[in-house]
Amino acid sequence: MDEKKNITIALAQISVMDGDLEYNLKKHCAVIEATGKHHSNYVIFPELSLTGYELERSDQLAFSYEDERLIQIRSCCITNNINAVVGVPVRFGKDIMICSLIFFKDGTFELYTKHFLYPGEEQYFIPGNLDPKIIEKNEIFSFAICADTNNPIHRSNAYSTNTSVYITSALLSDNGYANDTKVLQHTAKKYNMTVFMANYCGETGGYKAAGGSCAWNSSGELIGKMDSNTEGILLIECTDTREWSLDKIIAF
Template sequence: MTTLTIAAAQSISIAGDLAANMAWHQRFMQVAAEQGVQLLVFPELSLTGYERGLAAELAIAPGADVLQPLRDFAREVGVTSVVGMPIRLSDDSPVLIGALVLGADGSLGVYSKQHLHPGEEVAFAPGAGGSTLKIGSDTVALAVCADFSHASHAAAAALQGADLYAAGVLITENGYAPDTALLQGYACTHSMAVLMANHGGATGGWESAGRSAIWAADGMLIVAAPGTGNLMVVARRNADGWKGQIVAVAEA
């Protein structure tokens, strides 16, 4: 079994402030690099906050110049980073909930949320998903929040050969128990590790539960954040199995 180090970035988003959120993302990416992380996954709409009312104004093309500094930084520190952003695939296309894969090799991948949560249709259209990605010898399938509430989504990831199912989410306290039970169940059912990156604080009028977590392919909980706050949830795999760690992320 090859070594692998993955992490959930439990970041706190500042409503609508792309510049400030990019600075925080760079801080997380720097800390991830110091920890030897190969794949870092941020929460749903992490770069803007879960701000449905601002989405149309903030939406960008995935390859927009405004994100180039973040792409460059991912390449510089060598950490493939999945960041959340409202996107438009063309000037006149609808707004999608995007998860952009900023590759350690400078590449750009685009995933768009396929299954909307009730109420999201006022600001967003359903997306088309996206391709799996390779981290070393492992295949990673992405999900954004309500995607994983559909068992068919995780099943499709498994059919694509996913070793890891990685979801950027916004989960509140009321939803935490049923949602994490689903994710843990997918790990067992499909024999794939599961990563869940939740917001570290309130966003868009919702109080996030935090407690981002990573499960092994047998459903065993490797590591979970103890609560909310700017934290990185790290899981390392070697020949002896998985080990977890929580790393606090402070402002630079």
Template sequence: MLRGESVEGLMQDFKIAVAQTTSKKGDVAYNLQEHVRAIKCAMDNAASVVVFPELSLTGYEPQLAQQLALTKEDARLKPLQEMAIEGNIYVVAGAPIVTGGKPEIGAIIFSPDGDISSYSKIHLHPGEDLFFQAGSDFKILDIKGYKIAMAICADTNNEEHVKHYAEHGVSIYVAGVLIGGSGYASDTDKLASYASKYHMLVTVANHNAPTGVWEPVGRSAAWDHKGPLAEVGVEANALLVSAQVNGAWTSEAINIE
């Protein structure tokens, strides 16, 4: 933790976790096991929601997206739905989502009441339109009185995206991303500026190992209006847990066992 060495003994009102994990190419079964481990860790640390990196269930594999695309009702996702219910936790997992045409780059959202919904990336990176179609609908989760905005990677490069959410009273902006070394400084500078300008918690979940042709750099992180809160190591399998403590945000990295 960068600001505040410990949250122990303080009043903790709310916790959100982002999961920095490894995704194997097209191996949904393996990737689900990694999600289950991370969700257990989030539950052990009393998080109300845990968010995974972009396309975390399949890896970032555009050329395979059509064959790997999932529906929200895919039977393989049942363990995530069950854990959300049993652990009273929202789980947000990345996957290509089946549509009538090209798949969308999606986040499948499992809620504690058993409901399954989704958010799809609105702003595509150049070239992604060859394999994916863009989403069109914004998504806000209302959890314990906190309005949480959903975003995926390139969404965060477009300030109109976060501005829309800010105008709707959002206090947390969270994204599953895939960020490499060359883009990390500029991307995170922009994320920090959103936290400052819109007075919200901003936090992102990044991959920590190569996926597709990309080499992500981990370093999942969180910022509030005062600046950086904390970040995870480059190769760590870890959660970054941000807590609202006595009216202020504090964050810490927790290794996934």
């Protein structure tokens, strides 16, 4: 890696096969491997990326956070020297939460739980309150999952903990994309945070995803964006503290 680079974050824009864990696990590992070849520090996947946006089958598809099936992801991160944020439904006793599992390249992990559910999700999931902050060099990372970003409490809480990088795993449909990304852009500018959003392309859970995974700098200016249909990775690099720029877009 170029020593001048501080951090590189990759947004993985993918399609998945709803409920097909074997296929989706293989795809995640392939994306992690491809991203690792470009010396990224982190790769961010969309909401519930391992299962697809499957609500009615959430009980059947839920993982424990120490599930043996996740060893594939952990091993892939170690082998490729990269951290990955993966969308997973996780069971806690009788309850299930929508989570981002943050796999680190040293084999450890952290767990973020979705705080604010989208209407209809409460039939299958409960909200959580796990909210890890990751310090990466001179940056403080906070995480969000889709509807979290539309709640002003979530955004202000991130700001109050000195977040400089706000990372969102999402499922944004064609109908909601314009409004939701407007909120994210406003968040970047108002709170002086660099904002990342990883979205699906294709269909999942009955929704046509809008693609358009993108990032804004702390002035609310667009750094880079993918198109609506292409699977691939969007790489954003930081060469100096909080100075982020587009590295490249790689289509699969």
